[in-house]
Amino acid sequence: EVQVVESGGGSVQPGGSLRLSCAASGFSFRRFWMHWVRQVPGKGLVWVSRINSDGTTISYADSVKGRFTISRDNAKNTVYLQMNSLRVDDMAVYYCARDVGPAAVGPSMDVWGQGTTVTVSS
Amino acid sequence: QSALTQPASVSGSPGQSITISCTGTSSDVGGYNYVSWYQQHPGKAPKLIIYDVTNRPSGVSNRFSGSKSGNTASLTISGLQAEDEADYYCSSYTTSNTLVFGGGTKVTVL
Numbered sequence: 001e002v003q004v005v006e007s008g009g010g011s012v013q014p015g016g017s018l019r020l021s022c023a024a025s026g027f028s029f030r031r032f033w034m035h036w037v038r039q040v041p042g043k044g045l046v047w048v049s050r051i052n053s054d055g056t057t058i059s060y061a062d063s064v065k066g067r068f069t070i071s072r073d074n075a076k077n078t079v080y081l082q083m084n085s086l087r088v089d090d091m092a093v094y095y096c097a098r099d100v101g102p103a104a105v106g107p108s109m110d111v112w113g114q115g116t117t118v119t120v121s122s
Numbered sequence: 123q124s125a126l127t128q129p130a131s132v133s134g135s136p137g138q139s140i141t142i143s144c145t146g147t148s149s150d151v152g153g154y155n156y157v158s159w160y161q162q163h164p165g166k167a168p169k170l171i172i173y174d175v176t177n178r179p180s181g182v183s184n185r186f187s188g189s190k191s192g193n194t195a196s197l198t199i200s201g202l203q204a205e206d207e208a209d210y211y212c213s214s215y216t217t218s219n220t221l222v223f224g225g226g227t228k229v230t231v232l
Contacts, residue, residue, distance in 0.1 A: 045160070045226070097168075105156065106154060106156025
């Protein structure tokens with residue numbers, strides 16, 4: 001079964017750090033770009049970051065640039081999101097998603113995890 | 123990057139067709155044919171239903187169709203069914219090499 005499973009969420013104080021992980025299985029992970037998307041419960045989706053198949057091309061939303069770092073370990077079929085200097089407005093459910101890949105020309109996300117919750121509160 | 127603009131809600135009766143708009147700028151929707159649409163039921167992860175403006179992933183009903191004109195993309199759901207009641211989000215690639223989502227549209231089946 002093709003799937004991605006997030007972990008690493010939790011509760012942290014403002015200014016703190018967390019590292020999210022996303023373990024992929026059922027597909028050739030090293031061939032696909034990967035994304036992180038977040039959603040405050042009851043609100044809309046917000047794209048956070050993406051990384052290409054070998055980790056050399058990365059982009060971030062302006063709201064997290066300089067604070068969050070995306071990376072991947074193709075040997076472990078895992079993508080990470082290191083989140084530093086966390087703020088209250090970073091509090092959300094964080095989804096990991098696989099890019100469609102060669103089937104599409106532009107970026108879109110066809111395999112999503114169930115999300116991991118990040119709470120930022122003093 | 124500002125979110126793409128979607129109507130907050132759209133409703134229709136079973137069997138009817140509805141259309142959800144997604145308005146951006148020449149820096150995103152208007153600049154590329156890289157608009158995607160996602161369906162999200164409460165408590166569930168989003169599901170890709172349209173990519174590259176008009177393409178449906180395997181397994182997605184042909185009742186879902188996408189189009190684009192200028193800076194506005196649209197998702198049409200024909201033959202509306204109870205199971206289509208969900209939130210729908212558009213997204214687009216941008217000139218900043220990022221992605222941006224719309225604010226979401228809640229579809230209600232009357």
